[in-house]
Amino acid sequence: xxxxxxxxxxRILKIGQSMTLQCTQDMNHNYMYWYRQDPGxxxxxxxxxxxxxxxxxxxxxxxxxxxxxxxEDFPLRLELAAPSQTSxxxxxxxPDRVGEKLFFGSGTQLSVL
Amino acid sequence: GQQLNQSPQSMFIQxxxxxxxxxxxxxxxxxxxxxxxxxxxxxxxxxxLYKAGELTSNGRLTAQFGITRKDSFLNISASIPSDVGIFxxxxxxxxxxxxxxxxxxxxxxxxxxxxP
Numbered sequence: 001x002x003x004x005x006x007x008x009x010x011r012i013l014k015i016g017q018s019m020t021l022q023c024t025q026d027m028n029h030n031y032m033y034w035y036r037q038d039p040g041x042x043x044x045x046x047x048x049x050x051x052x053x054x055x056x057x058x059x060x061x062x063x064x065x066x067x068x069x070x071x072e073d074f075p076l077r078l079e080l081a082a083p084s085q086t087s088x089x090x091x092x093x094x095p096d097r098v099g100e101k102l103f104f105g106s107g108t109q110l111s112v113l
Numbered sequence: 114g115q116q117l118n119q120s121p122q123s124m125f126i127q128x129x130x131x132x133x134x135x136x137x138x139x140x141x142x143x144x145x146x147x148x149x150x151x152x153x154x155x156x157x158x159x160x161x162l163y164k165a166g167e168l169t170s171n172g173r174l175t176a177q178f179g180i181t182r183k184d185s186f187l188n189i190s191a192s193i194p195s196d197v198g199i200f201x202x203x204x205x206x207x208x209x210x211x212x213x214x215x216x217x218x219x220x221x222x223x224x225x226x227x228x229p
Contacts, residue, residue, distance in 0.1 A: 004155075035219075040122070042201060042219035043156070090155050102148075102217065104155025 002026050006091050006105035013081040013112045021076040021108050023091030031094040032074040033058070033102065034066065036087040043090065049074055081112045119202055119220030127228050132189040134223045136202035144205035145178050145185040146217065151198045159200075160187070192227050199224050 004025045013019055025032065030051045035043040045058030049068040063085055065077040074093075078085060088109050092102040119136045126132060136145070144163055148156035160171050162178035162185060169176055173190045185202055199222040 040221055042119075042221045044219075045217070092155070101158055101161070102156075104157070106154050 004091055004093055004103055004105035006089075006108050008108060009106070010109045011111070013078075013110065015081060015083065015112060017081050018077070018079050019081065019110075021078075021089055021091070021110075023074045023076070023105060024072050025074075025091075025093040025103070026072065027093060027095065027103065028071060029093035029095050029103070030071065031096070032068065033092045033094075034064070034074070034076045035090045035092065036060065037090060037107075038087050046076065046089075078110075083112050086110060086112045117204070117218060117220055119223060121223055122221070123224040123226070125226045125228070126192055128192060128194060130192050132192055132196070132225065133186065134200060135184060135186045136220050137184040138204065139183070141182045142204040143182070145176070146203040146205070147174075147176050147185070147187050148201045148203060148219075149198050150201065150222070156199075156201055189225075192225075194227050194229050196225055197227050 007022045033048040034046040036046055037043050044060045046060055046064050047055055047058055047066040049055045052068050052071050055066050055068050068074050088107045090107050091105045094102050117138050146161050147159045149159050150156040159174055160169050160176040162169055162176055165178055165182045166180050167178040176187045178185055189196055201222045202220045203217040205217060
């Protein structure tokens with residue numbers, strides 16, 4: 001039972017490069033989320049999705065884009081990487097509408113130099 | 114926005130000691146959650162609290178939802194080395210108070226270190 005799988009685990013980007021962080025879940029959850037974690041700052045919601053084809057902005061969406069073409073996959077796209085996007089990114093899913101019982105992936109550590 | 118405080122920021126304790134940490138807010142919440150993040154992993158839900166005054170246990174962990182609905186406490190008894198990690202409290206915003214669907218607000222975390 002894989003749960004939430006994120007790839008890659010680590011990545012270094014140059015300023016201005018683009019990349020896609022992959023996230024897939026095998027629990028058939030409708031609700032999926034992307035968070036970023038900066039040292040000592042907790043987790044901030046970037047984007048979320050309540051089902052295939054439906055996405056919405058969270059607290060810190062600037063510089064990111066998402067899509068949700070299937071229930072399983074929720075990729076996060078960085079178009080023009082900036083040093084401020086250096087962070088650890090977590091994808092999560094939940095089985096119910098209120099989203100309190102989040103199941104997290106193991107994270108992607110991204111450095112933008 | 115809401116003022117959220119989690120304390121202490123970090124703790125260094127000896128194996129076998131009890132641990133206590135808390136979260137306070139300037140706003141009222143209808144759900145308090147406690148998550149733990151092991152090093153190099155994503156957070157995992159430990160305890161969920163839904164009613165003011167509620168006291169819930171999960172093994173050596175006990176959490177309470179404050180009566181005022183503005184605070185919550187987490188206690189760990191007889192700590193062991195695998196308790197090392199970051200403990201986060203999180204809040205489910207009440208509908209109509211500016212929360213987007215499924216948006217949990219996380220505290221900044223309490224980093225726990227346990228010396229064997």
